[in-house]
Amino acid sequence: xxxxxYPGCTLKTKAKxxxxxxxxxxxxxxxxxxxxxxxxxxxxxxxxxxxxxxxxLAPIRNLVRVQEMxxxxxxxxxxxLVTLCSMCYNTLKRxxxxxxxxxxxxxxxxxxxxxxxxxxxxxxxxxFLEILRDIGYDKISDxxxxxxxxxxxAVYYGCNLLRPKEVGIDxxxxxxxxxxxxxxxxxxxxxxxxxxMCCGSYQTVLDKESVADLTYNILSNAKEHHAEIVVTSCxxxxxxxxxxxxxxxxxxxxxxxxxxxxxxxxxxxxxxLNIEICGFDSNYISALPLLKKKGYLKNK
Amino acid sequence: MSKMIDxxxxxxEFLKKIEELSGEKITxxxxxxxxxxxxxxxxxMDLTPAQIMLMTLLGQKEELLKSKSIWxxxxxxxxxxxxxxxxxxxxxxxxxxxxxxxxxIDRIDINKMDKADLEELPPIALVSAFRKFTx
Numbered sequence: 405x406x407x408x409x410y411p412g413c414t415l416k417t418k419a420k421x422x423x424x425x426x427x428x429x430x431x432x433x434x435x436x437x438x439x440x441x442x443x444x445x446x447x448x449x450x451x452x453x454x455x456x457x458x459x460x461l462a463p464i465r466n467l468v469r470v471q472e473m474x475x476x477x478x479x480x481x482x483x484x485l486v487t488l489c490s491m492c493y494n495t496l497k498r499x500x501x502x503x504x505x506x507x508x509x510x511x512x513x514x515x516x517x518x519x520x521x522x523x524x525x526x527x528x529x530x531x532f533l534e535i536l537r538d539i540g541y542d543k544i545s546d547x548x549x550x551x552x553x554x555x556x557x558a559v560y561y562g563c564n565l566l567r568p569k570e571v572g573i574d575x576x577x578x579x580x581x582x583x584x585x586x587x588x589x590x591x592x593x594x595x596x597x598x599x600x601m602c603c604g605s606y607q608t609v610l611d612k613e614s615v616a617d618l619t620y621n622i623l624s625n626a627k628e629h630h631a632e633i634v635v636t637s638c639x640x641x642x643x644x645x646x647x648x649x650x651x652x653x654x655x656x657x658x659x660x661x662x663x664x665x666x667x668x669x670x671x672x673x674x675x676x677l678n679i680e681i682c683g684f685d686s687n688y689i690s691a692l693p694l695l696k697k698k699g700y701l702k703n704k
Numbered sequence: 705m706s707k708m709i710d711x712x713x714x715x716x717e718f719l720k721k722i723e724e725l726s727g728e729k730i731t732x733x734x735x736x737x738x739x740x741x742x743x744x745x746x747x748x749m750d751l752t753p754a755q756i757m758l759m760t761l762l763g764q765k766e767e768l769l770k771s772k773s774i775w776x777x778x779x780x781x782x783x784x785x786x787x788x789x790x791x792x793x794x795x796x797x798x799x800x801x802x803x804x805x806x807x808x809i810d811r812i813d814i815n816k817m818d819k820a821d822l823e824e825l826p827p828i829a830l831v832s833a834f835r836k837f838t839x
Binding site: 454602610611 | 724725726727744745747748775776778779780781782784785792794795798799802811812817821824825826827828829830831832833835836837
């Protein structure tokens with residue numbers, strides 16, 4: 405199965421390990437993520453004012469590429485567009501919904517795009533976690549080489565996978581898609597009441613101290629429930645929860661670092677994929693000592 | 705005996721402007737406070753989300769535009785999914801920010817940013833901050 409894939413800026417820079425491990429995991433499950441031959445930044449955040457149409461141009465342009473891929477037979481009658489980054493997912497999907505529902509606005513956007521063909525409103529934006537759910541957790545379990553049963557995992561959703569309701573991949577208040585995935589990989593998924601609390605997002609640019617406070621609260625909550633490692637699907641959540649631990653540790657001497665990784669990294673580990681593909685060396689707080697202690701890695 | 709609050713023409717115009725920009729019917733807010741109780745950034749705010757709604761309703765432009773809160777809201781939509789009136793407060797905060805940004809009053813000066821920060825931050829953090837903090 406070939407599905408058009410939109411990487412976004414961060415998957416090609418700071419989150420290469422997220423992309424690489426996801427593509428490898430998809431391949432194990434018979435899914436080829438075919439990168440859009442041409443793509444542009446989606447704008448990261450959804451434009452929230454009613455009169456601001458121009459910032460929807462970037463997301464819609466990427467959706468036109470999916471139409472082109474079908475015309476060029478790069479994929480066969482496949483109008484789903486898969487994303488890995490939660491922020492791209494949210495932005496692309498919300499713009500898509502707005503222009504599917506509003507014909508008049510779609511006409512306006514189409515009239516602004518000069519080089520592209522018209523967007524027909526036929527693309528469906530999906531997150532990779534939804535593809536995994538569709539494949540079926542029993543099929544995912546079949547691929548396990550190293551069950552994650554020695555790990556206590558906290559799953560962190562953040563905002564963009566769940567909210568607002570019309571774009572969420574699961575119930576906005578009681579999601580369990582990540583829990584189900586990791587249980588199917590054999591892991592013990594810990595209780596984590598703060599799993600959908602905002603990490604502060606882009607406030608990390610202007611006010612890293614208050615983002616570090618949120619990181620402290622969120623990760624302390626995970627640790628109170630005995631989590632040893634946290635998984636996420638958003639490169640900005642990953643940055644805030646992982647890299648901002650540096651500030652957390654300088655403020656709270658009792659705080660012990662906890663690794664935060666992408667869900668696909670642990671999936672790759674469970675599938676027995678090469679350790680380089682898992683990409684654990686690019687996380688800020690390394691998961692390698694924990695994984696070594698639990699016997700997941702051979703001592704070099 | 706009922707009491708009426710008379711809004712000045714200016715205050716009423718401001719309310720209408722924010723309603724138009726946000727697309728939200730601010731007058732339907734019932735001040736239940738679920739938004740303030742749900743907000744993960746409340747500790748950093750000078751005005752609570754519920755206060756922002758009430759002050760917008762009363763057209764208190766000056767106080768709102770100088771508040772820190774309108775910049776602190778990171779559109780996490782926690783209040784949005786919980787509001788019993790189905791109001792989207794992130795759109796109201798965006799509309800208030802836009803009033804300032806459209807006057808070319810930016811919240812962030814890219815030229816003054818620390819070089820080490822620029823190298824460390826992921827592109828999604830920078831692009832989203834520039835989208836939210838510059839006009």
